[in-house]
Amino acid sequence: MLSLPPALVDLKTELGGIEGALAPGRVVVRLDALLNDLLADTLRYNLAPSPALAQRIEGNLARVEAQKGRFSLAVANQIDAPARDTRTILANRPRENEVEAQIAALGTGEAMTRLGRELDRSFQVEVLERQRYRGFLFAYSILLLGLLAWVGWRLRRSYRIINDVNHRLQAANDTLEHRVAERTAELEEQTAKLARLAQHDSLTGLVNYGQLTRLLELALVRAARRDSVVVAMFIDLDGFKGVNDTWGHATGDLVLQLVARRVQKVLRAEDVLARLGGDEFVVMLEGVGAREGALRIARPVLEQIEGIPEADGNPVSISASIGIAAARGRRGLEAGAAALLADADKAMYAAKQAGKGTFVISEHAQWTSQAVAVPG
Numbered sequence: 001m002l003s004l005p006p007a008l009v010d011l012k013t014e015l016g017g018i019e020g021a022l023a024p025g026r027v028v029v030r031l032d033a034l035l036n037d038l039l040a041d042t043l044r045y046n047l048a049p050s051p052a053l054a055q056r057i058e059g060n061l062a063r064v065e066a067q068k069g070r071f072s073l074a075v076a077n078q079i080d081a082p083a084r085d086t087r088t089i090l091a092n093r094p095r096e097n098e099v100e101a102q103i104a105a106l107g108t109g110e111a112m113t114r115l116g117r118e119l120d121r122s123f124q125v126e127v128l129e130r131q132r133y134r135g136f137l138f139a140y141s142i143l144l145l146g147l148l149a150w151v152g153w154r155l156r157r158s159y160r161i162i163n164d165v166n167h168r169l170q171a172a173n174d175t176l177e178h179r180v181a182e183r184t185a186e187l188e189e190q191t192a193k194l195a196r197l198a199q200h201d202s203l204t205g206l207v208n209y210g211q212l213t214r215l216l217e218l219a220l221v222r223a224a225r226r227d228s229v230v231v232a233m234f235i236d237l238d239g240f241k242g243v244n245d246t247w248g249h250a251t252g253d254l255v256l257q258l259v260a261r262r263v264q265k266v267l268r269a270e271d272v273l274a275r276l277g278g279d280e281f282v283v284m285l286e287g288v289g290a291r292e293g294a295l296r297i298a299r300p301v302l303e304q305i306e307g308i309p310e311a312d313g314n315p316v317s318i319s320a321s322i323g324i325a326a327a328r329g330r331r332g333l334e335a336g337a338a339a340l341l342a343d344a345d346k347a348m349y350a351a352k353q354a355g356k357g358t359f360v361i362s363e364h365a366q367w368t369s370q371a372v373a374v375p376g
Helices: 004-015 018-022 025-047 051-066 073-104 109-199 209-226 240-247 249-266 291-306 329-335 337-353
Strands: 229-238 272-277 280-286 319-328 359-361
Touching: 004 025, 004 073, 004 109, 025 051, 025 073, 025 109, 051 073, 109 209, 209 229, 209 272, 209 280, 209 319, 209 329, 209 337, 229 249, 229 291, 229 337, 240 249, 249 272, 249 280, 249 291, 280 291, 291 319, 291 359, 319 329, 319 337, 329 337, 337 359
Parallel strands: 319 359
Antiparallel strands: 229 280, 229 319, 272 280
């Protein structure tokens, strides 16, 4: 019986430390209450044993031992110590009662006297023991209250720490989401730039050959539905090689950029200007049904190109040979964009053979109106 209270104190001290802080609060409080009941019942049993009290103590022991799995191995071993002491008391106290009964059954005066003296001595010892345990229980109660207060303080401190950690995690999550959004926007911007580079000429910003082909195919589909005309003007610069040879490729690149800007200026919003590479450009027109409409675009284009006086402070003199081809309705769609471009290319070479600086309409051009155009 003497070793039981110290074992319980050691266990409660462990529960009030790190082990208690790591376990759920309700589990620690539940185990503490069970230990209090176990100690009180064991003390009562030691003073006045009974089967009902023994059964209740066994029940409390079972509930205490059921909590071992919720704690570390060290706490589980400390739970085993008071359990062993309690079971020792349960086993030995009835034997003591049997011995006392046998002594009482002797029936002799001397034995009764001895028994009386022994009982008096045992009573005094028991009284002292009770007084000692009353003091111990009082000290234990004070200690328990202190431990409970300390556990409460630790729990409040833990809640504050957890709350602080949650705030930091939320801030970190918000920062991460912001960075992800920024990175996503950057990737979308880069994707848009790559898509534009895939469809546009890097020097002039104009539509490139691949994109022009796709736009021509779509235009031919629309023309087939409407029985309208798609016009392709193939432009090749005259005198451009001389600019490169005389002033270098940097000046030549500037001339190409000037051509792109000046030609774009005289085109309609719905018209498309593309650079195929080198000094070759193509204008795609929709909604032009007669030759006169195409020439109304070709003439100012030629004038804009011939009107470039200098580039980067260097005098230049260039013109252009323009080949004009037209495809109408379903026939144009069946022939395809490549055939339309090839037809315009042949007309451009015819313009060069005619002396350059002019335009030639392909003899295969298809119009919705066959009015004769004024020569350029």
